Amino acid sequence: MKRTGAVAVAALATLGMLTGLTPANGDVTSPAAAPPAAPPAAPPTSPPAAVCGSSSLNGPTxxxxxxxxxxxxxxxxxxxxxxNTTYYFQTGTHTLAADSLGQIIPGNGATFVGAPGAVLDGKKLNNSAFTQSATGVTIRYLTITGFVSPQDQGVVNHDSGDDWVVEHNTIRDNKGAALMAGAGNKIRANCLKDNGQYGLNAYKAGNTITGLVVADNEFTGNNTDDWEHQKPGCGCTGGMKFWAVNGADVTGNWIHGNHGPGLWADTNDNDFLIEGNLIEKNDSMGIFYEISYNAMIRNNTLRGNNWVAGAARATTGNAFPEGAIYLSEADGEPRVPARTSKIDVSGNLLENNWGGIIAWANADRFCNSPASTTGDCTMIVGPRNTAKCAPGDIDGEPLKTDCRWWTKNLDVHDNTFTFDPAAVNGGCPTKYCGHTGLLSNYGTYPDWSPYKGDVIQKAIVHTSNNSWHDNTYTGPWQFVPTDMGNLISPAEWVGPQYGQDAGSTFDGGAPVPPPIAQNDFESASASPYTPWYGSTVTYKSGDAHTGTGSLLLTTTAGSGSGVSLDNFPGYPGVIPGQQYKASLWYREALATMPDVKWNVRWRDDAGTVLRTDPIPLPRQTTWTQATDTLTAPADATHVDWTFTWSTGAGPALQIDDVTLG
Known part of the structure; x- marks a missing residue:
């Protein structure tokens, strides 16, 4: 997993102490949010914004x-x-002062317009083209090139001025980021190409960027300086990066061929609409939404992403799943106001990417943990309570919940996933590609962490309201739930242990999920049962309901007895609240069968029996099926059972094909 990157500017080191996030009472605030816009009819099949080199970039003559x-x-x-002055740049090349600080410092409300062929050239000498914090600046129809901004700084709107409009420009072949952004910026119909670090870097201290629009642009070839290799783990590369942005619409863009992720929202972003974009052939993830909140990711096309990073990981033997959409500690959180209270991923077409949708939570990454390398904390805790995310206090509620991002309230539905291994990177090993995942690591660090062990692994899969459903899959998809070493089939993914992708189809059909437990008694070693006092358990070859064997339960105790499973604390993978069908076939064996009870016992991790559901097995002389539908109680994680009877001596009953699924 890639971690949060180096700060966008020096102030990012204090993201955990953001100002303007939380009033005195500790409640999270944000500007009033508009209702969601109606989504486009379908994901784009061709570039929605083929801007670079087009006539749309030509200004007035x-x-x-x-x-x-x-x-x-x-x-x-x-x-x-x-x-409030308009400047018209004539056709030709324009230059600024011949030093690193040669720059344009606009006045409030100023407008800059280029004639056809107007080029503002930094000559690989000037750091930035447009700087300082004027408001209401407009820049149109200019080609801006040859500037050499340092890492994490930008060429246009260097100081993140508010209410800027930047549209119909070509910003290419610069160092650093082509653009920075402030509140209310409208970034539309630009060609942002081949810049050293980002096409766009959106950050402003205090989480004060709201109302950001990034629409109908072409982002291509950015991160030519390959910053992730210059500074491994910096998290500072790609087509566009957003930090602490509280409201953004990223729509109708063509984001392709960037060296790193295509679109990356990182660290306490909130209220994003990512819609109608064509995101293809980026070296890493197409969309990366990390330690952030509430987003609608819908009706995008993602194809051919993550081939480079996926193949690089595979060559090391690392099986961590690489996806086209990566949701890392991303929370749907109703306490952070937005247009949605979920991470809603819907209506997208994912075609021949290295992988599908990966949802991940780092168990060791939380507020004040040394594993959270930038020192950031959640928006829920806020600056007033940040210091309480520490040994002692963090063990209790609400801090145990509020001091971390959980990866919760994910709703992944109505997406189309297509995958042909031969079409990916000239062929890819399915041990590493074609995966969708919902997983975490085993918590180990620091010593005072309340999330050690499998706490987060269980939470992300079973108790965080994360749901895949009504999707369409074509190709040999595999799934990675709980832990990166757990690679399973669609049938297991939809089965009772994980309960995902209800209503989904795989290659045109729905997989048949395996039972959570099954006893077929096909060999003498297949019995997991232990007899109680006065009873015996015997494998019976032939004479089965199906297959080659069954189990014979007999008793010599006139007052009754029983048998039980010997797999304490039972079969794992039970989901609280999930319905399970219990089924077995049984009949009288050799002598009069007493009334028997099949006692299904639901247990927690400690093995404590939370509830027992008895299923009566009245006397039957021919093979008869007994069934019941049972709902696992709260906190149940395991299940086992016993067979008991209160009277009778002599042979009792024969059982076969015992399942719970």
């Missing part, structure tokens, strides 16, 4: 009325600070 005309050549003497 004559200057707007009242504009200051900026001639080509050296513009270092032009006063760009006038507020």
């Amino acid at each position: 004559t200057p707007p009325d009242g504009a200051v005309v900026v001639p080509e050549g050296d513009n270092s003497g032009v006063d760009f600070r006038k507020p």
